[in-house]
Amino acid sequence: MNQLVTKLSLLCLLLVVGVAPAAWAQADLLGQLEKETKKDEPSQVVDATFKATRLINGHTVQTPGEGTMVFLIQHRFGAINSGAYQFFGLDYAQLRLGFEYAVTDRFEVGIGRSSMLKTYDGFLKYKAIQQTTGTHAVPVSVTLFSSAAIATEQYADNIDHTLGRRTAYTYQALIARKFNSDLSLQLMPTLVHRNLVMNEGEKNDVYAMGIGGRYKLTKRFSLNAEYYYLLPGYTADHFRNSLALGVDIETGGHIFQLHVTNSPSMIEQQFITQTTGSFFKGFIYPGFNISRNFTVKQRRH
Numbered sequence: 001m002n003q004l005v006t007k008l009s010l011l012c013l014l015l016v017v018g019v020a021p022a023a024w025a026q027a028d029l030l031g032q033l034e035k036e037t038k039k040d041e042p043s044q045v046v047d048a049t050f051k052a053t054r055l056i057n058g059h060t061v062q063t064p065g066e067g068t069m070v071f072l073i074q075h076r077f078g079a080i081n082s083g084a085y086q087f088f089g090l091d092y093a094q095l096r097l098g099f100e101y102a103v104t105d106r107f108e109v110g111i112g113r114s115s116m117l118k119t120y121d122g123f124l125k126y127k128a129i130q131q132t133t134g135t136h137a138v139p140v141s142v143t144l145f146s147s148a149a150i151a152t153e154q155y156a157d158n159i160d161h162t163l164g165r166r167t168a169y170t171y172q173a174l175i176a177r178k179f180n181s182d183l184s185l186q187l188m189p190t191l192v193h194r195n196l197v198m199n200e201g202e203k204n205d206v207y208a209m210g211i212g213g214r215y216k217l218t219k220r221f222s223l224n225a226e227y228y229y230l231l232p233g234y235t236a237d238h239f240r241n242s243l244a245l246g247v248d249i250e251t252g253g254h255i256f257q258l259h260v261t262n263s264p265s266m267i268e269q270q271f272i273t274q275t276t277g278s279f280f281k282g283f284i285y286p287g288f289n290i291s292r293n294f295t296v297k298q299r300r301h
Contacts, residue, residue: 041134043135043136044133045131046130046131046132049131049177049186050062050186050214051214052289052291053108054291055212055226056226056245056257056289058210058212058228059145059174061143061176063102063125064100065102066103067102067298068293068295070098070099070102070291070292070293071294072096072100072290072291073097073098073289073291074288074289075095076093076095076266076286077089077286077287079277079282079284080284080285081281089285094116094264094266097112098112106127107125107126110125117152119149119150120150121269124146124147125144127141129141131177131178140177141176143174143176144172144174145171147169147268148167148168148169149167149270150166150167151166160196161196167195168192169193170191170192170267171193172188174187181216182216184214185212187211188212190207190210191206193205194269200236201235201237202235203234206231206272207230207231207234208228208230208231212227213225220251222248223246224245224246224247224257226244227241228241228242228271228272229241230272230273238276239275240262240276240279241275242261242262242275243262243279244259244261244263245259245261246260254292257291258288259288259289260285261285262278263285
């Protein structure tokens with residue numbers, strides 16, 4: 001009996017000694033195959049981070065496809081706390097009309113005219129980095145944005161309002177990541193330069209950090225939010241940070257953006273640096289953006 005047990009023990013030992021190296025080699029082979037599979041994973045562009053070129057008031061990293069023209073109507077009513085006499089803001093309105101054109105898939109130009117201070121604006125927008133997936137994935141998209149604006153309203157205050165002093169500029173780096181098919185977030189470090197400032201305590205250069213995002217509830221409906229924090233020491237005390245909340249509704253070639261914000265103006269030089277009302281004290285301006293895309297030139301590829 002003892003001899004039988006001894007033989008069985010030796011047999012088990014031989015099996016362990018023989019099988020263990022084989023199992024180890026097989027696991028190592030599977031690991032190498034997995035590495036090879038990841039190594040060969042192709043790079044794919046992550047597109048449609050946002051649905052429109054505007055988040056709410058500000059721009060997104062999105063640029064239209066090459067040869068696409070965008071007609072944009074932006075509208076802001078008066079503040080809800082203006083009372084019944086002003087029909088809670090509906091008797092008052094600001095309007096901006098804009099045209100944008102994508103020269104390439106990454107480069108866009110645009111012009112617009114706002115009723116606020118009778119302002120004309122123009123911008124350049126270039127997508128410098130595109131988010132991708134794959135073995136060598138790029139985690140974010142980065143779009144560079146630059147604009148100029150000229151206020152043409154007439155003044156009678158005996159201050160020099162020559163053309164150069166009426167001009168202001170904005171520079172932004174729009175940095176966004178699409179985390180999944182529903183959630184996209186964006187950072188917007190911003191510099192606004194005004195050639196002329198009108199209030200004590202203001203500086204010509206204003207720095208701000210914007211943050212915004214979109215959460216998609218259905219295929220055609222999403223919630224949007226946007227906030228710009230003014231760095232202290234560059235603006236007068238009565239200016240506020242800009243806050244906006246809204247929804248996107250896509251219907252074919254149109255995108256409707258409905259929102260509320262404490263900023264009645266619609267260009268960066270104004271809504272980032274000249275917002276005066278507090279959102280939480282009733283200075284809430286309802287508004288909407290409507291954009292319509294037209295293909296005016298076929299893509300080369």
